[in-house]
Amino acid sequence: MAxxxxxxxxxxxxxxxxxxxxxxxxxxxxxxxxxxxxxVTRTETWRETHNEMGEAPILEHGETKLTQSGVILxxxxxxxxxxxxxxxxxxxxxxxxxLFDNHKFTSYYSTLRFLLAFQKTGETEVVQFLRGRVLAAYxxxxxxxxxADFIVGERPTIADFSMAGYVFYPEETGVDVPGQFPAIExxxxxxxxxxxxxxxxxxxxx
Amino acid sequence: MAxxxxxxxxxxxxxxxxxxxxxxxxxxxxxxxxxxxxxVTRTETWRETHNEMGEAPILEHGETKLTQSGVILxxxxxxxxxxxxxxxxxxxxxxxxxLFDNHKFTSYYSTLRFLLAFQKTGETEVVQFLRGRVLAAYxxxxxxxxxADFIVGERPTIADFSMAGYVFYPEETGVDVPGQFPAIExxxxxxxxxxxxxxxxxxxxx
Numbered sequence: 549m550a551x552x553x554x555x556x557x558x559x560x561x562x563x564x565x566x567x568x569x570x571x572x573x574x575x576x577x578x579x580x581x582x583x584x585x586x587x588v589t590r591t592e593t594w595r596e597t598h599n600e601m602g603e604a605p606i607l608e609h610g611e612t613k614l615t616q617s618g619v620i621l622x623x624x625x626x627x628x629x630x631x632x633x634x635x636x637x638x639x640x641x642x643x644x645x646x647l648f649d650n651h652k653f654t655s656y657y658s659t660l661r662f663l664l665a666f667q668k669t670g671e672t673e674v675v676q677f678l679r680g681r682v683l684a685a686y687x688x689x690x691x692x693x694x695x696a697d698f699i700v701g702e703r704p705t706i707a708d709f710s711m712a713g714y715v716f717y718p719e720e721t722g723v724d725v726p727g728q729f730p731a732i733e734x735x736x737x738x739x740x741x742x743x744x745x746x747x748x749x750x751x752x753x754x
Numbered sequence: 755m756a757x758x759x760x761x762x763x764x765x766x767x768x769x770x771x772x773x774x775x776x777x778x779x780x781x782x783x784x785x786x787x788x789x790x791x792x793x794v795t796r797t798e799t800w801r802e803t804h805n806e807m808g809e810a811p812i813l814e815h816g817e818t819k820l821t822q823s824g825v826i827l828x829x830x831x832x833x834x835x836x837x838x839x840x841x842x843x844x845x846x847x848x849x850x851x852x853l854f855d856n857h858k859f860t861s862y863y864s865t866l867r868f869l870l871a872f873q874k875t876g877e878t879e880v881v882q883f884l885r886g887r888v889l890a891a892y893x894x895x896x897x898x899x900x901x902a903d904f905i906v907g908e909r910p911t912i913a914d915f916s917m918a919g920y921v922f923y924p925e926e927t928g929v930d931v932p933g934q935f936p937a938i939e940x941x942x943x944x945x946x947x948x949x950x951x952x953x954x955x956x957x958x959x960x
Binding site for chain 1: 806807808820821822824825828829846849850852853854856857861878879880883894897898
Protein backbone atom coordinates (compact mmCIF):
# COMPACT_ATOMS: atom_id res chain seq x y z
CA MET A 549 0.00 0.00 0.00
CA ALA A 550 1.25 3.48 -0.84
CA UNK A 551 2.25 5.81 2.01
CA UNK A 552 -0.24 8.49 0.98
CA UNK A 553 -3.76 7.96 -0.33
CA UNK A 554 -5.45 10.85 -2.16
CA UNK A 555 -9.24 10.78 -2.55
CA UNK A 556 -9.85 12.90 -5.62
CA UNK A 557 -11.33 13.17 -9.10
CA UNK A 558 -9.53 14.27 -12.21
CA UNK A 559 -11.70 17.30 -12.99
CA UNK A 560 -10.86 18.90 -9.64
CA UNK A 561 -8.10 21.46 -9.55
CA UNK A 562 -8.42 21.49 -5.78
CA UNK A 563 -7.26 17.87 -5.95
CA UNK A 564 -4.66 18.61 -8.65
CA UNK A 565 -2.90 21.04 -6.28
CA UNK A 566 -2.24 18.15 -3.90
CA UNK A 567 -1.50 15.54 -6.59
CA UNK A 568 1.09 17.93 -8.05
CA UNK A 569 2.77 18.37 -4.66
CA UNK A 570 2.83 14.60 -4.05
CA UNK A 571 4.29 14.09 -7.51
CA UNK A 572 6.91 16.86 -7.42
CA UNK A 573 8.00 15.97 -3.88
CA UNK A 574 8.50 12.36 -5.00
CA UNK A 575 6.02 10.89 -2.51
CA UNK A 576 4.80 7.30 -2.59
CA UNK A 577 1.10 7.90 -3.25
CA UNK A 578 -1.98 6.48 -4.90
CA UNK A 579 -5.27 7.97 -5.94
CA UNK A 580 -8.77 6.83 -5.01
CA UNK A 581 -11.47 8.08 -7.31
CA UNK A 582 -14.34 10.06 -5.75
CA UNK A 583 -17.37 9.82 -8.06
CA UNK A 584 -18.17 13.53 -7.68
CA UNK A 585 -20.40 13.78 -10.72
CA UNK A 586 -22.66 11.05 -9.30
CA UNK A 587 -23.33 13.47 -6.43
CA VAL A 588 -21.58 11.40 -3.75
CA THR A 589 -20.03 14.41 -1.96
CA ARG A 590 -23.47 15.91 -1.49
CA THR A 591 -24.85 12.88 0.36
CA GLU A 592 -25.22 12.88 4.15
CA THR A 593 -23.41 9.54 4.46
CA TRP A 594 -20.33 10.71 2.60
CA ARG A 595 -20.25 13.93 4.62
CA GLU A 596 -20.40 11.99 7.85
CA THR A 597 -17.75 9.43 6.89
CA HIS A 598 -15.42 11.54 4.74
CA ASN A 599 -15.70 15.32 4.94
CA GLU A 600 -18.37 17.43 6.63
CA MET A 601 -17.51 20.26 4.22
CA GLY A 602 -18.70 18.12 1.31
CA GLU A 603 -15.51 18.55 -0.67
CA ALA A 604 -12.63 16.59 -2.17
CA PRO A 605 -9.65 16.17 -1.94
CA ILE A 606 -8.97 14.16 1.18
CA LEU A 607 -5.49 12.96 2.07
CA GLU A 608 -4.92 9.84 4.17
CA HIS A 609 -1.52 9.35 5.77
CA GLY A 610 -1.51 6.56 8.33
CA GLU A 611 -4.10 7.52 10.93
CA THR A 612 -4.17 11.15 9.77
CA LYS A 613 -7.01 12.17 7.50
CA LEU A 614 -6.97 15.73 6.20
CA THR A 615 -9.17 17.92 4.05
CA GLN A 616 -8.77 21.45 2.59
CA SER A 617 -5.99 21.50 0.03
CA GLY A 618 -4.22 24.43 1.76
CA VAL A 619 -3.90 22.46 4.99
CA ILE A 620 -2.83 19.33 3.11
CA LEU A 621 -0.14 21.25 1.20
CA UNK A 622 1.18 22.75 4.44
CA UNK A 623 1.21 19.28 6.06
CA UNK A 624 3.07 17.76 3.11
CA UNK A 625 5.64 20.58 3.10
CA UNK A 626 6.29 19.83 6.79
CA UNK A 627 6.46 16.05 6.34
CA UNK A 628 8.65 16.07 3.23
CA UNK A 629 10.74 19.16 4.01
CA UNK A 630 10.08 20.37 0.47
CA UNK A 631 8.38 23.44 -1.06
CA UNK A 632 7.57 25.00 2.32
CA UNK A 633 8.64 28.29 3.94
CA UNK A 634 12.13 28.50 5.43
CA UNK A 635 11.41 31.28 7.95
CA UNK A 636 8.32 32.56 9.80
CA UNK A 637 8.17 35.45 7.30
CA UNK A 638 8.24 33.13 4.31
CA UNK A 639 5.65 30.83 5.88
CA UNK A 640 3.34 33.81 6.42
CA UNK A 641 3.94 34.96 2.86
CA UNK A 642 2.99 31.48 1.58
CA UNK A 643 -0.22 31.45 3.66
CA UNK A 644 -1.02 34.97 2.49
CA UNK A 645 -1.07 33.81 -1.14
CA UNK A 646 -2.84 30.54 -0.34
CA LEU A 647 -5.60 32.58 1.30
CA PHE A 648 -5.81 35.02 -1.62
CA ASP A 649 -5.94 31.99 -3.89
CA ASN A 650 -8.77 30.35 -1.94
CA HIS A 651 -10.72 33.58 -1.69
CA LYS A 652 -10.21 34.96 -5.19
CA PHE A 653 -7.68 33.58 -7.68
CA THR A 654 -8.71 29.94 -7.86
CA SER A 655 -12.13 30.37 -6.28
CA TYR A 656 -13.69 32.57 -8.96
CA TYR A 657 -11.97 30.74 -11.81
CA SER A 658 -13.00 27.28 -10.68
CA THR A 659 -16.62 28.37 -10.35
CA LEU A 660 -16.55 30.06 -13.77
CA ARG A 661 -15.15 26.87 -15.32
CA PHE A 662 -17.67 24.70 -13.50
CA LEU A 663 -20.61 26.71 -14.84
CA LEU A 664 -19.31 26.85 -18.41
CA ALA A 665 -17.72 23.42 -18.83
CA PHE A 666 -19.87 21.16 -16.65
CA GLN A 667 -23.17 22.91 -15.99
CA LYS A 668 -23.02 24.34 -19.52
CA THR A 669 -24.97 27.47 -18.56
CA GLY A 670 -23.64 29.46 -21.49
CA GLU A 671 -22.95 33.18 -21.19
CA THR A 672 -25.14 34.32 -18.26
CA GLU A 673 -24.97 37.35 -15.95
CA VAL A 674 -23.38 35.10 -13.33
CA VAL A 675 -20.71 33.95 -15.78
CA GLN A 676 -19.93 37.55 -16.68
CA PHE A 677 -19.79 38.57 -13.03
CA LEU A 678 -17.40 35.73 -12.20
CA ARG A 679 -15.21 36.43 -15.23
CA GLY A 680 -14.89 40.07 -14.10
CA ARG A 681 -13.72 38.89 -10.69
CA VAL A 682 -11.29 36.43 -12.32
CA LEU A 683 -9.74 39.18 -14.44
CA ALA A 684 -9.21 41.40 -11.37
CA ALA A 685 -7.56 38.59 -9.38
CA TYR A 686 -5.47 37.47 -12.36
CA UNK A 687 -4.29 41.07 -12.84
CA UNK A 688 -2.96 41.15 -9.26
CA UNK A 689 -1.18 37.82 -9.67
CA UNK A 690 0.23 38.79 -13.07
CA UNK A 691 1.77 41.88 -11.50
CA UNK A 692 3.24 39.85 -8.62
CA UNK A 693 4.75 37.33 -11.06
CA UNK A 694 6.33 40.19 -12.98
CA UNK A 695 8.65 40.73 -9.97
CA ALA A 696 9.82 37.16 -9.30
CA ASP A 697 9.92 33.72 -10.91
CA PHE A 698 7.53 32.17 -8.39
CA ILE A 699 4.75 33.57 -6.25
CA VAL A 700 6.78 34.18 -3.09
CA GLY A 701 10.27 34.42 -4.58
CA GLU A 702 12.89 32.63 -6.60
CA ARG A 703 11.90 29.04 -5.88
CA PRO A 704 8.60 27.16 -6.19
CA THR A 705 6.55 26.65 -3.02
CA ILE A 706 3.19 25.17 -2.09
CA ALA A 707 1.69 28.62 -2.80
CA ASP A 708 2.51 28.06 -6.49
CA PHE A 709 0.97 24.59 -6.44
CA SER A 710 -2.17 26.00 -4.83
CA MET A 711 -2.48 28.66 -7.51
CA ALA A 712 -1.67 26.17 -10.26
CA GLY A 713 -4.81 24.18 -9.39
CA TYR A 714 -6.87 25.16 -12.42
CA VAL A 715 -4.46 26.91 -14.80
CA PHE A 716 -3.51 23.77 -16.76
CA TYR A 717 -7.03 22.54 -17.50
CA PRO A 718 -8.01 22.80 -21.15
CA GLU A 719 -11.65 23.84 -20.74
CA GLU A 720 -12.66 27.09 -22.42
CA THR A 721 -13.65 29.94 -20.05
CA GLY A 722 -13.17 33.08 -22.13
CA VAL A 723 -10.08 34.09 -20.13
CA ASP A 724 -7.14 34.72 -22.47
CA VAL A 725 -4.12 34.06 -20.24
CA PRO A 726 -1.37 34.23 -22.94
CA GLY A 727 -2.83 37.46 -24.35
CA GLN A 728 -3.78 39.28 -21.17
CA PHE A 729 -1.52 37.90 -18.44
CA PRO A 730 1.95 37.27 -19.90
CA ALA A 731 3.64 36.90 -16.49
CA ILE A 732 1.16 34.17 -15.50
CA GLU A 733 1.79 32.44 -18.83
CA UNK A 734 5.57 32.54 -18.25
CA UNK A 735 5.11 31.21 -14.68
CA UNK A 736 2.99 28.34 -16.06
CA UNK A 737 5.94 27.43 -18.30
CA UNK A 738 8.26 27.41 -15.27
CA UNK A 739 5.87 25.15 -13.33
CA UNK A 740 5.52 22.87 -16.37
CA UNK A 741 9.33 22.58 -16.51
CA UNK A 742 9.64 21.23 -12.94
CA UNK A 743 10.95 17.63 -12.96
CA UNK A 744 8.03 15.20 -12.88
CA UNK A 745 5.30 17.72 -13.80
CA UNK A 746 2.21 16.27 -15.42
CA UNK A 747 -1.02 17.87 -16.62
CA UNK A 748 -4.16 17.26 -14.48
CA UNK A 749 -5.84 14.66 -16.69
CA UNK A 750 -2.55 12.72 -16.97
CA UNK A 751 -1.61 12.90 -13.31
CA UNK A 752 -5.02 11.91 -11.96
CA UNK A 753 -5.91 8.82 -14.01
CA UNK A 754 -7.39 6.63 -11.33
CA MET B 755 1.56 55.08 20.18
CA ALA B 756 -0.40 51.85 20.44
CA UNK B 757 1.45 48.55 20.01
CA UNK B 758 -0.72 47.43 17.08
CA UNK B 759 -2.05 49.61 14.29
CA UNK B 760 -4.97 48.30 12.22
CA UNK B 761 -5.67 49.87 8.83
CA UNK B 762 -9.33 49.20 8.27
CA UNK B 763 -12.78 50.59 7.57
CA UNK B 764 -15.90 49.94 9.57
CA UNK B 765 -17.94 48.34 6.78
CA UNK B 766 -15.35 45.58 6.33
CA UNK B 767 -15.97 42.29 8.08
CA UNK B 768 -12.51 41.19 6.94
CA UNK B 769 -11.23 43.98 9.20
CA UNK B 770 -13.76 43.21 11.94
CA UNK B 771 -12.29 39.70 12.29
CA UNK B 772 -8.97 41.25 13.29
CA UNK B 773 -10.43 44.10 15.37
CA UNK B 774 -12.43 41.51 17.33
CA UNK B 775 -9.30 39.44 18.01
CA UNK B 776 -7.33 42.53 19.12
CA UNK B 777 -10.20 43.52 21.37
CA UNK B 778 -10.91 40.10 22.92
CA UNK B 779 -7.20 39.37 23.43
CA UNK B 780 -6.88 42.70 25.26
CA UNK B 781 -4.25 44.12 22.91
CA UNK B 782 -3.12 47.74 22.91
CA UNK B 783 -4.28 48.78 19.44
CA UNK B 784 -5.57 51.69 17.39
CA UNK B 785 -7.39 51.91 14.10
CA UNK B 786 -6.42 53.92 11.03
CA UNK B 787 -9.28 54.53 8.64
CA UNK B 788 -8.81 53.36 5.03
CA UNK B 789 -11.13 55.43 2.79
CA UNK B 790 -12.23 52.36 0.81
CA UNK B 791 -15.35 53.92 -0.67
CA UNK B 792 -13.22 56.69 -2.21
CA UNK B 793 -11.53 53.92 -4.21
CA VAL B 794 -8.12 54.25 -2.55
CA THR B 795 -7.45 50.48 -2.41
CA ARG B 796 -7.89 50.29 -6.18
CA THR B 797 -5.17 52.88 -6.92
CA GLU B 798 -1.70 51.83 -8.08
CA THR B 799 0.00 54.00 -5.43
CA TRP B 800 -1.87 52.41 -2.54
CA ARG B 801 -1.20 48.93 -3.91
CA GLU B 802 2.50 49.68 -4.15
CA THR B 803 2.80 51.25 -0.70
CA HIS B 804 0.24 49.20 1.27
CA ASN B 805 -0.99 45.95 -0.22
CA GLU B 806 -0.46 44.55 -3.71
CA MET B 807 -3.65 42.51 -3.27
CA GLY B 808 -5.66 45.75 -3.08
CA GLU B 809 -7.36 44.81 0.18
CA ALA B 810 -7.77 45.92 3.79
CA PRO B 811 -7.12 45.12 6.62
CA ILE B 812 -3.41 45.65 7.20
CA LEU B 813 -1.84 45.13 10.60
CA GLU B 814 1.29 47.00 11.65
CA HIS B 815 3.27 45.67 14.60
CA GLY B 816 6.68 47.32 14.93
CA GLU B 817 8.48 46.62 11.66
CA THR B 818 6.08 43.83 10.73
CA LYS B 819 3.33 44.69 8.27
CA LEU B 820 0.82 41.97 7.47
CA THR B 821 -2.18 41.54 5.22
CA GLN B 822 -4.79 38.77 4.81
CA SER B 823 -6.92 38.49 7.92
CA GLY B 824 -6.24 34.73 8.26
CA VAL B 825 -2.49 35.32 8.47
CA ILE B 826 -2.99 38.25 10.85
CA LEU B 827 -5.21 36.16 13.14
CA UNK B 828 -2.64 33.36 13.19
CA UNK B 829 0.14 35.87 13.94
CA UNK B 830 -1.86 37.45 16.80
CA UNK B 831 -2.67 34.03 18.28
CA UNK B 832 1.09 33.30 18.31
CA UNK B 833 2.08 36.69 19.76
CA UNK B 834 -0.61 36.82 22.44
CA UNK B 835 -0.83 33.10 23.24
CA UNK B 836 -4.62 33.40 23.04
CA UNK B 837 -7.32 31.80 20.85
CA UNK B 838 -4.83 29.69 18.85
CA UNK B 839 -4.44 25.93 18.47
CA UNK B 840 -2.82 23.98 21.31
CA UNK B 841 -1.59 21.03 19.23
CA UNK B 842 -0.63 20.48 15.57
CA UNK B 843 -4.00 18.77 15.06
CA UNK B 844 -5.92 21.71 16.51
CA UNK B 845 -3.88 24.20 14.49
CA UNK B 846 -4.69 22.27 11.32
CA UNK B 847 -8.35 22.16 12.28
CA UNK B 848 -8.34 25.95 12.76
CA UNK B 849 -6.70 26.51 9.37
CA UNK B 850 -9.16 24.11 7.77
CA UNK B 851 -12.10 26.26 8.88
CA UNK B 852 -10.32 29.53 8.09
CA LEU B 853 -9.81 28.25 4.54
CA PHE B 854 -13.42 27.10 4.23
CA ASP B 855 -14.42 30.51 5.53
CA ASN B 856 -12.28 32.39 3.01
CA HIS B 857 -13.41 30.19 0.15
CA LYS B 858 -17.12 29.89 0.94
CA PHE B 859 -18.68 30.94 4.26
CA THR B 860 -17.59 34.57 4.48
CA SER B 861 -16.61 34.96 0.84
CA TYR B 862 -20.03 34.45 -0.70
CA TYR B 863 -21.85 36.30 2.09
CA SER B 864 -19.62 39.37 1.97
CA THR B 865 -20.06 39.64 -1.79
CA LEU B 866 -23.83 39.20 -1.51
CA ARG B 867 -23.96 41.96 1.12
CA PHE B 868 -21.71 44.23 -0.94
CA LEU B 869 -23.97 43.97 -3.99
CA LEU B 870 -27.20 44.49 -2.05
CA ALA B 871 -26.18 47.04 0.58
CA PHE B 872 -23.53 49.13 -1.18
CA GLN B 873 -23.87 48.60 -4.94
CA LYS B 874 -27.64 48.41 -4.46
CA THR B 875 -28.09 46.08 -7.43
CA GLY B 876 -31.42 44.75 -6.19
CA GLU B 877 -32.45 41.14 -6.78
CA THR B 878 -30.35 40.04 -9.80
CA GLU B 879 -29.31 36.62 -11.11
CA VAL B 880 -25.93 37.18 -9.50
CA VAL B 881 -27.53 37.97 -6.12
CA GLN B 882 -29.60 34.80 -6.35
CA PHE B 883 -26.58 32.72 -7.34
CA LEU B 884 -24.54 34.05 -4.41
CA ARG B 885 -27.40 33.57 -1.95
CA GLY B 886 -27.67 29.94 -3.04
CA ARG B 887 -23.97 29.46 -2.33
CA VAL B 888 -24.34 31.23 1.04
CA LEU B 889 -27.18 28.91 2.07
CA ALA B 890 -25.10 25.82 1.20
CA ALA B 891 -22.07 27.06 3.17
CA TYR B 892 -24.23 28.19 6.11
CA UNK B 893 -25.88 24.76 6.18
CA UNK B 894 -22.48 23.07 6.60
CA UNK B 895 -21.46 25.44 9.39
CA UNK B 896 -24.84 25.14 11.11
CA UNK B 897 -24.39 21.38 11.22
CA UNK B 898 -20.84 21.71 12.59
CA UNK B 899 -22.02 24.12 15.31
CA UNK B 900 -24.70 21.63 16.29
CA UNK B 901 -21.91 19.36 17.61
CA ALA B 902 -19.87 21.84 19.66
CA ASP B 903 -20.07 25.32 21.19
CA PHE B 904 -17.40 26.78 18.92
CA ILE B 905 -16.19 25.91 15.45
CA VAL B 906 -13.30 23.66 16.44
CA GLY B 907 -14.45 22.60 19.89
CA GLU B 908 -15.40 23.83 23.33
CA ARG B 909 -13.51 27.11 23.38
CA PRO B 910 -13.41 30.08 20.99
CA THR B 911 -10.48 30.29 18.56
CA ILE B 912 -9.40 32.54 15.73
CA ALA B 913 -11.46 30.29 13.41
CA ASP B 914 -14.59 31.63 15.15
CA PHE B 915 -13.42 35.23 14.80
CA SER B 916 -12.73 34.66 11.11
CA MET B 917 -16.21 33.27 10.58
CA ALA B 918 -17.77 36.02 12.71
CA GLY B 919 -16.53 38.64 10.22
CA TYR B 920 -19.88 39.49 8.67
CA VAL B 921 -22.48 37.81 10.86
CA PHE B 922 -23.05 40.81 13.14
CA TYR B 923 -23.62 43.43 10.45
CA PRO B 924 -27.18 44.69 10.26
CA GLU B 925 -27.53 45.01 6.47
CA GLU B 926 -30.38 43.05 4.89
CA THR B 927 -29.31 40.21 2.57
CA GLY B 928 -32.34 37.92 2.48
CA VAL B 929 -30.60 35.27 4.60
CA ASP B 930 -32.72 34.35 7.63
CA VAL B 931 -30.14 33.13 10.14
CA PRO B 932 -32.43 32.79 13.21
CA GLY B 933 -35.07 30.95 11.16
CA GLN B 934 -32.87 28.72 9.00
CA PHE B 935 -29.64 28.24 10.95
CA PRO B 936 -30.43 27.96 14.67
CA ALA B 937 -26.99 26.60 15.59
CA ILE B 938 -25.30 29.59 13.95
CA GLU B 939 -27.69 31.91 15.79
CA UNK B 940 -26.83 30.24 19.13
CA UNK B 941 -23.09 30.47 18.34
CA UNK B 942 -23.49 34.19 17.58
CA UNK B 943 -24.96 34.60 21.08
CA UNK B 944 -21.94 32.82 22.58
CA UNK B 945 -19.53 35.07 20.65
CA UNK B 946 -21.54 38.14 21.69
CA UNK B 947 -21.20 37.05 25.35
CA UNK B 948 -17.38 36.98 25.28
CA UNK B 949 -15.95 39.68 27.61
CA UNK B 950 -15.22 42.85 25.65
CA UNK B 951 -17.27 41.93 22.56
CA UNK B 952 -18.52 44.85 20.49
CA UNK B 953 -20.52 45.01 17.26
CA UNK B 954 -18.61 46.05 14.09
CA UNK B 955 -19.86 49.64 13.83
CA UNK B 956 -19.09 50.21 17.54
CA UNK B 957 -15.68 48.56 17.55
CA UNK B 958 -14.38 50.26 14.41
CA UNK B 959 -15.23 53.93 15.01
CA UNK B 960 -12.09 55.57 13.77
